[in-house]
Amino acid sequence: MLYTSKRNKGGKPMSLPKIDTSNLWDKTYTLLKERIIRRKFDPNHKLSIPELSDQLGVSRTPVRDALNRLEMEGLVKTISKVGTFVVAINDQDVLNIMDTRLMLEFWVVEKLNDVNKDTLKYRLSRMEEILRLSAEKVESNRIDDYLKADFNLEFHLEFMELGQNKNNIDIYLRTMNYRYITMKSSIVTDEMVKVAQDQHQQIVDALKGGQTSDMKQVIKLHLEDSKERLLRGIRENGGTI
Structure with a gap:
């Protein structure tokens, strides 16, 4: 695999903004x-610790710590005696991501019997409000605004909140990191957004119906459809994003 080092025209390293030195380690991690x-940073871009340290105006230690944390999240990969590189997303990554999402969302469905009626009513109202706001963007063809507002993530996080397990919510949120990458790569189309909007409404309707089998069916349909569309987009993009 060919790895690249990102440079601006003229061969100069890409500039990064200096960061505030308070809470330095977390800020370095968040920015990177x-x-x-x-x-x-492009897929397979080589991340130089000295270069990043210089551009950010921090020592190498918080940069090294940030890269270690990012490697644990699967966003970068270190090759011994070669360097640290931005991980590209391929077909198998999408399959793994969707398997994890399906497992976590099915787990929420199984926990719904333990959720009191007031909590369920509140979360449903939140999900319906997200649908209402997102529908305004979709119906007026303001898809970029829909994506920037991250309505898809907000909807699914409200659903995950019904499981009342912070660890699972954190796992789900980390799993959803790929959403920014697909948006940047123009993998998400207007049609995908409109279909997802309809499927989100089906999820709300199934929750109101209260039948476990119906909920699992619409969730699986939604994630399977998203998976196939993402896979097709990645293949059309050359196999990775």
Whole structure:
């Protein structure tokens, strides 16, 4: 695999903003993570610790710590005696991501009997409000606004909240890092957004109906459909994003 080092025209390293030195380690991690998932660094881009340290105006230690944390999240990969590189997303990654999402969302369905009526009513109202706000963007063809507002993630996080397990919510959120990358790569189309909007409404309707089998059916349909569309987009993009 060919790895690249990102440079601006003229051969100069890409500039990064200096960061505030308070809470330095977390800020370094957050900034680098944002650059990676929004594909400011290309897939397979080699991340130089000295170069990043110089550009951010921090020592090498918080940069090294940030890269270690990002490697644990699967966003970068270190090759011994070669360097650390931005991980590209391929077909298998999408399959793994969707398996994890399906497992976590099915787990929530199984926990619904333990959720009191007031909590269920509140979460449903939140999900319906997200649908209402997102529908305004979709119906007026403001798809970019829909994506920037991250309505898809907000909807699914409200659903995950019904499981009342912070660890599972954190896992789900980390699993959803890929959403920025697919947006940047133009993998998400207008049609995908409109179909997802309809499927989200089906999930709400199934929750109101209260039948476990119906809920699992619409969730599986939604995630299977998203998976196939993402796989097709990745293949059309050359196999990775």
